[in-house]
Amino acid sequence: MAANNRRMSGKKGAQVGSGGKRRRGLEGKGPTPPAEMRKGHAKQRAAQAKARRAQSRAKGPRSKGTSELVVGRNPVVEALREGVPANTLYVQQFIDNDERVREALQLAAERGGINLMEAPRPELDRMTNGLNHQGLVLQVPPYEYAHPQDLADNAADEGEDPLIVALDGVTDPRNLGAVVRSVAAFGGHGVVVPERRAAGMTAGAWKTSAGTAARTPVARATNLTRALEAYKKAGIMVVGLAADGDVELGELDALEGPVVIVVGSEGKGLSRLVGETCDFRVRIPMPGGAESLNAGVAAGIVLYEAARRRA
Numbered sequence: 001m002a003a004n005n006r007r008m009s010g011k012k013g014a015q016v017g018s019g020g021k022r023r024r025g026l027e028g029k030g031p032t033p034p035a036e037m038r039k040g041h042a043k044q045r046a047a048q049a050k051a052r053r054a055q056s057r058a059k060g061p062r063s064k065g066t067s068e069l070v071v072g073r074n075p076v077v078e079a080l081r082e083g084v085p086a087n088t089l090y091v092q093q094f095i096d097n098d099e100r101v102r103e104a105l106q107l108a109a110e111r112g113g114i115n116l117m118e119a120p121r122p123e124l125d126r127m128t129n130g131l132n133h134q135g136l137v138l139q140v141p142p143y144e145y146a147h148p149q150d151l152a153d154n155a156a157d158e159g160e161d162p163l164i165v166a167l168d169g170v171t172d173p174r175n176l177g178a179v180v181r182s183v184a185a186f187g188g189h190g191v192v193v194p195e196r197r198a199a200g201m202t203a204g205a206w207k208t209s210a211g212t213a214a215r216t217p218v219a220r221a222t223n224l225t226r227a228l229e230a231y232k233k234a235g236i237m238v239v240g241l242a243a244d245g246d247v248e249l250g251e252l253d254a255l256e257g258p259v260v261i262v263v264g265s266e267g268k269g270l271s272r273l274v275g276e277t278c279d280f281r282v283r284i285p286m287p288g289g290a291e292s293l294n295a296g297v298a299a300g301i302v303l304y305e306a307a308r309r310r311a
Contacts, residue, residue, distance in 0.1 A: 064145065070138040070203050071131045073100040079138055080107035083214065084206040088115040092124055092135035104136055143201035145220035148227045151190035152234060152258075154217070158189075161258040162236055163306055166192040168224060168274045169265040170295045173199045176218075177208025178296025179263070184212035186303040187310075191216070192260075194224045225273045231260050232279070238262060240270050240278035241298055247282045254280060255306040263295045 070079045070086075077100050079086065089108045095101060108114040124133050155162040165183055170176060176199040180191055199205060200220075206213050221227035228238050237254040240262040262278060264270035269292075275281065284293065284301055293301070 064142040067142055068140040068203055069128060070140060071128050071133045071136075073098075073104070073134045073136050075203075076100075076136040076138045077104050077107070079140075079203050079207060080104060080111070082207045083211045084138075084203045085141055085143075086114050086138050087141050088117055088139040090117050090119050090124060090127070090137040090139070092133075093118050093120050095135040101136065104138075138203075140203050140206075143218070145201070146190065146217040148192050148219045148221050148230070151192065151217060151219055152231065152236065155189045155258075160187075160189070161310075162231075162260070163188040163258075163303070163310075164190055164192060164231075164236075164260045165299050165303070166221075166224060166228065166260055166262045167198060167295060168194070168262055168270055169198065169268060170263065171197065171199050171265065172295075173202045173205035174208045175199065175295040176201070177205035177210075177213070179299045180205070180209040180216050180218065181212045182296065182300040182303050184209075184216045186300075186307040188216070188303060190219060192219045192221055192224070192227060195220050195222050225277050228260065228262065228274065228277045232277075236260055237280070238278045239280045239282055239302075240264070240275055241284065241302065242270055242275065242281040243283055243292060245281040245283035247280050249282055249284050249302065249305055252280060252282050252305075255302070256309045259306065261299065261302050261306075263299050266292055266294045 070076050070084070076089070086108075089104065091101070091105070105116070108116060119127075121135075124135070124137055128137060151164050152162045163183075163186075165179055165188060167176065167179065170179075170193070176191070176193065182188075183191055193199065201213060201218050209216070232238055236258040238260045239252065239254055241264065262270060262274060264274070269275075270278070270281075282302075284298060286293075
């Protein structure tokens with residue numbers, strides 16, 4: 001009877017207990033998690049990028065080039081002046097001590113970390129395969145290349161959209177050095193080169209970069225097409241430079257966001273697979289009628305346009 005009276009009463013609202021749900025609903029959610037644990041937060045993305053880099057390092061060492069010898073008095077002095085990395089300076093026994101020899105010894109001593117080794121002429125002849133070394137040989141250590149993903153991760157760490165240049169079939173180290181210099185000048189995040197049939201970071205590339213190679217990473221890709229596809233999956237637009245491109249440089253809005261600029265060789269341009277991988281093929285207007293530009297000049301023009309739009 002009492003239960004029936006409760007059902008027939010005019011009271012509004014629930015007549016049964018909430019099971020403690022209301023009380024739990026009023027309780028706090030606990031302390032706010034740190035930024036690194038909040039989904040979508042910039043610090044979480046940076047922490048994830050750092051973890052990916054650590055994982056890639058754990059898988060194996062980065063790609064390294066081979067040791068190189070700079071041969072001859074003038075080339076050795078120029079390399080030391082330009083800050084080309086070196087670990088040993090070989091000097092011929094009983095060498096004529098002229099001004100260039102004295103400068104080479106002085107530069108090596110001032111920099112520090114370069115071993116000075118005296119060697120007989122036959123030994124230097126053997127080391128250089130009979131080249132005219134003039135009594136001076138500078139050993140350049142192997143260059144340690146980054147992984148292509150490192151360049152995008154570095155941009156994320158800085159809170160910036162990636163601006164990367166990839167070189168397809170560029171075999172002149174001086175062009176590579178010029179591109180590295182342009183990337184540094186216009187706020188880019190690095191350069192990607194293929195592992196085969198392409199210029200690497202030789203002493204010539206270091207000299208042309210005018211020292212900027214020390215702070216601008218160069219990554220080596222086992223397969224450039226796959227590296228570009230990985231960038232696309234990460235949301236980075238891939239733009240190839242081509243004389244017959246469908247889009248003119250001034251009309252390309254993609255430069256304002258994350259982008260990889262792909263530059264081909266001066267003679268052949270982009271390879272077929274790389275060209276097909278690009279989201280856009282862009283042309284640089286040339287009122288003067290030139291057929292093509294070398295890789296260093298072309299990359300510099302597009303990097304300037306990208307930096308202007310991002311400013």
